[in-house]
Amino acid sequence: VRCWVREVASRRAGFGDAIDRPAAGTLLATAQTALIALDGGHHMSSIPDVVRSRLGAVPDPVRL
Numbered sequence: 001v002r003c004w005v006r007e008v009a010s011r012r013a014g015f016g017d018a019i020d021r022p023a024a025g026t027l028l029a030t031a032q033t034a035l036i037a038l039d040g041g042h043h044m045s046s047i048p049d050v051v052r053s054r055l056g057a058v059p060d061p062v063r064l
Contacts, residue, residue, distance in 0.1 A: 001017065001018070001019050002017065002018045002019075002020070002061065002062075003015055003016070003017050004016050004058050004060070004061065005055045005056060005057050005058060006032070006057055006058075006060065007057050008047070008052055008055045008056075008057055009047075010046050010047060010052070011036055011037050011044055011045070011046055011047065012034060012035060012036045012037070012047075013034075013035050013047065013055055014032065014033070014034045014035075015032070015033045015034075015035075016030070016031070016032055016033075016060055016062075016064055017030065017031040017032070017033065018030050018031075018061070018062045020062075027062060030062060030063075030064045031064075032064055
């Protein structure tokens with residue numbers, strides 16, 4: 001299973017996922033996940049700068 005950051009914005013982050021069998025060179029499944037930041041009252045919030053700075057987006061290593 002591989003997971004990578006596709007995009008990061010002030011209120012959301014997008015991730016890509018791939019499940020494969022490296023020994024056979026077979027890609028079994030791909031997925032995308034999008035998350036938004038909420039505060040304790042479930043209202044839209046911002047991703048803290050310290051977190052956002054650690055989530056560097058990378059190009060998709062597989063086609064989603």
